[in-house]
Amino acid sequence: MLNTADIPKLLKDAGLRVTPQREAILGFLIEHTKHATADEIYQSIHKTFPSISVSTVYNTIKHFAQVGLVKEITFGDNASRFDINVQPHHHLVCKKCGTLIDFYLEKPPSFALPPEASGFEIEDFHVEVKGICPACRESSRG
Amino acid sequence: MLNTADIPKLLKDAGLRVTPQREAILGFLIEHTKHATADEIYQSIHKTFPSISVSTVYNTIKHFAQVGLVKEITFGDNASRFDINVQPHHHLVCKKCGTLIDFYLEKPPSFALPPEASGFEIEDFHVEVKGICPACRESSRG
DNA sequence: CTCCTTTTTGATAATAATTATTATCTAGTG
DNA sequence: CACTAGATAATAATTATTATCAAAAAGGAG
Known part of the structure; x- marks a missing residue:
């Protein structure tokens, strides 16, 4: 740390x-x-x-x-x-309030890159997962 | 289409x-x-x-x-x-020139979300892969 | 420690992206 | 056609970021 x-x-x-x-x-x-x-x-x-x-x-x-x-x-x-945090990590973000949570992937997802991507030197990647956090789900329940 | x-x-x-x-x-x-x-x-x-x-x-x-x-x-x-917004897709972007290429994932990666994420309702996700495109690799070769 | 060179800082202005405001206009409804 | 909620245009205001540049500070040599 x-x-x-x-x-x-x-x-x-x-x-x-x-x-x-x-x-x-x-x-x-x-x-x-x-x-x-x-x-x-x-x-x-x-x-x-x-x-x-x-x-x-x-x-x-x-x-x-x-x-x-x-x-x-x-x-x-x-x-x-x-x-x-410069380690590779990813983010879960609430669409309503913007709350952010870090998470990690043990194994990277397998990308199916298209032909146009050949020759690209991949350095890193970032996954952004979006959703609604518990608090916002609660408050928006009609 | x-x-x-x-x-x-x-x-x-x-x-x-x-x-x-x-x-x-x-x-x-x-x-x-x-x-x-x-x-x-x-x-x-x-x-x-x-x-x-x-x-x-x-x-x-x-x-x-x-x-x-x-x-x-x-x-x-x-x-x-x-x-x-046609279908969920992801992006490959060149760090130098900003060139963008779309790509798709057949099966979503399995996220290992942390405990704090429990209760989050996940709606979608986006993967951004970063690297150097062939043209920029070429031009930066010493 | 003092001098010197190089880098960093801070104040301000400039630029760019976006949002807010509001008077005017228009699509849809009866 | 008249009414009304919603949409538009013009403009001003905000917000984020970058540029400029003189003054101040850092780090090394003596």
């Missing part, structure tokens, strides 16, 4: 300079493991680090994504989310 | 009023089956239907999505795309 004590090392190993802003952002992502938006990261850090700016958050998470520290995911709500 | 002649019927069956704007948008989606953005839809229709407005496109595709006529998909490029 990732530990906040490792943050400077994580940054160095990724080839990034260690700055308070980066430590704060990485720390936030480690503690709030789940799918934060850029704005959520900014709002939270801003409380204890008032001088941090929005562009720093964007720059930093972009750097993190480039070096593989975080993974960017998007759902249908026009806001990118960032996930410290 | 969907036919543009069926458009009024498609709209009625979906419980939507038949208007020229809706016919145009649905017609566009049927003819350009693949993954158009809201702006692409607008730009194209605007040529032959100059009075149509951007918000009508957004409203209309949102309605279409609600009644299941189209499906919204997002990739990492902060623009939603809309797909005539």
